[in-house]
Amino acid sequence: MFVIKIGGSRGINMDYVVDDAARLFQQGEKIILVHGAGNEANELGEKLGYPAKHVTSPQGFSWRYTDRQTLEIFTMAAVGKLNTFLVESLQKRGVNAIGLSGVSGRVMEGARKDAVRIVEGGKQRILRDDYTGRVEKVNADLLCTLLDLKYLPVIAPLAISYQSEAMNVDGDRAAAMIAGAVHADKLIILTNVVGLMRNFPDESSLITHIDKNKLEASIDFAEGRMKKKVLGASEALGLGVPQVVFADGRVKHPIQNALDGKGTVIG
Amino acid sequence: MFVIKIGGSRGINMDYVVDDAARLFQQGEKIILVHGAGNEANELGEKLGYPAKHVTSPQGFSWRYTDRQTLEIFTMAAVGKLNTFLVESLQKRGVNAIGLSGVSGRVMEGARKDAVRIVEGGKQRILRDDYTGRVEKVNADLLCTLLDLKYLPVIAPLAISYQSEAMNVDGDRAAAMIAGAVHADKLIILTNVVGLMRNFPDESSLITHIDKNKLEASIDFAEGRMKKKVLGASEALGLGVPQVVFADGRVKHPIQNALDGKGTVIG
Numbered sequence: 304m305f306v307i308k309i310g311g312s313r314g315i316n317m318d319y320v321v322d323d324a325a326r327l328f329q330q331g332e333k334i335i336l337v338h339g340a341g342n343e344a345n346e347l348g349e350k351l352g353y354p355a356k357h358v359t360s361p362q363g364f365s366w367r368y369t370d371r372q373t374l375e376i377f378t379m380a381a382v383g384k385l386n387t388f389l390v391e392s393l394q395k396r397g398v399n400a401i402g403l404s405g406v407s408g409r410v411m412e413g414a415r416k417d418a419v420r421i422v423e424g425g426k427q428r429i430l431r432d433d434y435t436g437r438v439e440k441v442n443a444d445l446l447c448t449l450l451d452l453k454y455l456p457v458i459a460p461l462a463i464s465y466q467s468e469a470m471n472v473d474g475d476r477a478a479a480m481i482a483g484a485v486h487a488d489k490l491i492i493l494t495n496v497v498g499l500m501r502n503f504p505d506e507s508s509l510i511t512h513i514d515k516n517k518l519e520a521s522i523d524f525a526e527g528r529m530k531k532k533v534l535g536a537s538e539a540l541g542l543g544v545p546q547v548v549f550a551d552g553r554v555k556h557p558i559q560n561a562l563d564g565k566g567t568v569i570g
Numbered sequence: 571m572f573v574i575k576i577g578g579s580r581g582i583n584m585d586y587v588v589d590d591a592a593r594l595f596q597q598g599e600k601i602i603l604v605h606g607a608g609n610e611a612n613e614l615g616e617k618l619g620y621p622a623k624h625v626t627s628p629q630g631f632s633w634r635y636t637d638r639q640t641l642e643i644f645t646m647a648a649v650g651k652l653n654t655f656l657v658e659s660l661q662k663r664g665v666n667a668i669g670l671s672g673v674s675g676r677v678m679e680g681a682r683k684d685a686v687r688i689v690e691g692g693k694q695r696i697l698r699d700d701y702t703g704r705v706e707k708v709n710a711d712l713l714c715t716l717l718d719l720k721y722l723p724v725i726a727p728l729a730i731s732y733q734s735e736a737m738n739v740d741g742d743r744a745a746a747m748i749a750g751a752v753h754a755d756k757l758i759i760l761t762n763v764v765g766l767m768r769n770f771p772d773e774s775s776l777i778t779h780i781d782k783n784k785l786e787a788s789i790d791f792a793e794g795r796m797k798k799k800v801l802g803a804s805e806a807l808g809l810g811v812p813q814v815v816f817a818d819g820r821v822k823h824p825i826q827n828a829l830d831g832k833g834t835v836i837g
Binding site for chain 1: 733
């Protein structure tokens with residue numbers, strides 16, 4: 304069984320991803336797709352006159368500030384548009400896909416950051432209306448039931464808090480939690496780059512293999528969004544997933560390439 | 571088992587509906603909710619500078635003209651916003667709801683009106699880019715599996731065509747098809763009026779009971795949106811659903827009221 308995370312940034316060729324996922328699924332492979340929505344949510348926010356705003360913790364972590372209005376925009380982009388049309392794409396290829404966000408059936412559950420310290424203009428303040436959080440529990444029973452019935456779950460990066468509030472979560476780390484919960488053989492993280500590079504963006508510096516015990520040291524090479532992917536990889540390995548692959552989602556056969564060991568293989 | 575349709579127009583009190591649905595579900599009743607999205611989709615279309623446009627057939631039927639961009643807007647409003655937050659509302663009341671559109675798992679399937687005649691400025695022309703259709707098949711197996719596992723399905727009014735295109739469908743008639751497919755005991759259609767009135771909008775002219783064999787004659791009393799609800803009722807009865815109730819969704823205990831026979835009871 305594979306969990307495949309499709310990045311939410313520009314550049315990934317969704318047709319190639321869906322072609323490959325459909326082919327593997329029809330060969331009998333169990334697959335769960337998890338997708339991001341960052342770029343789509345940014346564009347919708349711009350159009351609606353409520354652009355995305357990022358905030359930074361005193362520790363230097365940054366994320367999309369998600370007040371209730373941003374949550375609505377994120378949900379419309381992630382669940383309404385991307386998830387529905389990804390499911391439609393798979394259906395067109397004969398795959399009976401089911402779209403879910405983590406809110407449905409409590410597929411992904413966790414703690415909301417309901418009071419979180421941020422740095423703004425050099426000063427610290429507490430944010431209380433932020434609907435982001437971290438996935439801590441996965442409803443593996445529901446996902447496995449759907450897989451056994453020959454459905455392909457397609458999951459949008461929202462979770463539900465312990466107080467039952469919808470919240471925005473990081474897609475890479477969500478995919479890692481799902482991979483761990485369903486005992487996936489591999490977690491494949493498709494991005495708009497060739498993999499983890501020693502000297503970003505020099506593709507010839509691609510790191511082709513990382514020993515799972517040495518992953519922490521690799522975080523130094525990770526630029527921007529890649530840091531959360533390394534964190535996700537580390538969490539998946541910690542939950543017993545044997546292998547994580549960072550692979551190029553811009554080219555044909557992106558999933559097959561990952562299975563063939565192209566990209567950065569961690570394990 | 572009940573199928574409950576929640577209208578997409580202004581005025582329905584969603585908190586009252588969700589309170590009642592949660593209470594009945596927790597008492598062990600199997601429930602499927604189907605919702606509309608008309609008003610929400612209209613508002614989003616306005617905000618995005620792409621307002622809804624309605625077209626009319628030579629026979630006088632009118633519907634939302636749904637080109638691909640309108641389909642995106644409809645999906646964002648229906649699946650992204652309304653469906654997700656309805657599921658969240660149920661989760662807050664301790665009900666494990668699952669949001670689905672008819673695209674997921676081919677829950678609702680049917681023929682797309684891919685070439686349809688309309689009247690515009692007195693002239694007829696053929697519309698070829700309209701993504702609307704009619705539900706003809708329901709994946710009752712999936713819905714019943716979810717109900718047996720104690721989930722409450724919440725369904726957005728999109729279906730998938732036989733060519734696997736997402737399409738906008740009428741929520742009332744979709745709810746009727748679902749009620750028939752799962753052998754529901756009742757179909758409850760919640761609206762922003764007291765029920766079917768002999769002299770709309772005079773509430774004292776409420777028709778409290780209609781014999782199922784005399785429903786066709788009642789369509790003459792139905793104004794605007796109510797015509798499709800009467801059509802839905804007729805289809806549900808034709809599929810063997812013993813009773814359909816049109817009930818007021820603006821007041822407390824709207825579902826219990828319907829079960830107690832308040833509104834227009836057809837059967």
